[in-house]
Amino acid sequence: MDAPRWLDEREDRAWRGYRRMRRLLDLELARELMQDAGLSEPDYDVLSDLSETPDQRLRLSELADRMLWSRSRLSHHLSRMQQRGLVIREECPSDGRGSVVALTAAGRQAVEAAAPGHVAAVRRHLIDLLTAEEIEALGALTHRVVDHLAAGEQRRGRAEV
């Protein structure tokens, strides 16, 4: 193994800052969301993704892919949300194996009630603290990293049989 290239001071600062921010920002957003709307972040993400689709419904696998969740996780989570009346499972007309999740009226109300406050929190704790250039840079850099990771996954998918 070659001598490892450790992180220099600036790199280390960025990396530690990123991890700290991730943790604190998550905690705070989750805290406020739960307090104000009674939803966890995963709840909100599911409802939000569903509410953005034209028909307020999605195939499970499609939703899982969008959210970068495993099918198993989604299935468990939807069962809990279904218990609470936020979503409902329907049969898929075009594929007998499949299911479709749909937003219920209560689910739609829940996202609509939660969204303004949640967006405001995201602004207050992140977006509004950044300059226009930083927002631009953050968008560029995160997408580059995401594309790189997605490409890596592709490669791995082909490689390992």
Place this chain on the structure above:
Amino acid sequence: MDAPRWLDEREDRAWRGYRRMRRLLDLELARELMQDAGLSEPDYDVLSDLSETPDQRLRLSELADRMLWSRSRLSHHLSRMQQRGLVIREECPSDGRGSVVALTAAGRQAVEAAAPGHVAAVRRHLIDLLTAEEIEALGALTHRVVDHLAAGEQRRGRAEV
């Protein structure tokens, strides 16, 4: 409630990119760390923080604060790591309630074996994909957000009795 200020296109791009990156980067780093070194990210963080202290040992509360973990979580996790022989609990000489966690020889070996690969992964999937300006910007922006959140916590701590 005022009309919510939704995110504009650039803000949305940054926010979505951030969340996607967070998820994918985490998964990939955790995957490689487990595969190469048999450690989870929480394991690595504990070992890494301990190995950075002069004496390879810390009070539990001190470690919990540094890691932004609850005491409960730390206690549970240390029990598991202790089972595996990576750390050991000692009595605190100066405070009869307290405990101290110390790195074992095996624990030290584990971090030292894991570190080069992990740093390389962080470089490969994040740091080396960014320009010097982006690294600088990421460091600045994350620290600003962290400071803001920490200040908010302070305020809340005083406010709610």
Place this chain on the structure above:
DNA sequence: GCCAGGTGGTTGACATGTCATCAAAGCGGC
């Protein structure tokens, strides 16, 4: 010195996420 209240850490019950496995249904070659 002693007691009231705070602090440090552990614990158990519960919520959530992961992994492996499974059944049911689709798909494709023959």
Place this chain on the structure above:
DNA sequence: GCCGCTTTGATGACATGTCAACCACCTGGC
């Protein structure tokens, strides 16, 4: 049409994290 293989989603066992309750000990006012 049939059979093997894949895909979809559900499920159960397990790992991990959270929350509230708890004990032991410290600390400060009296």
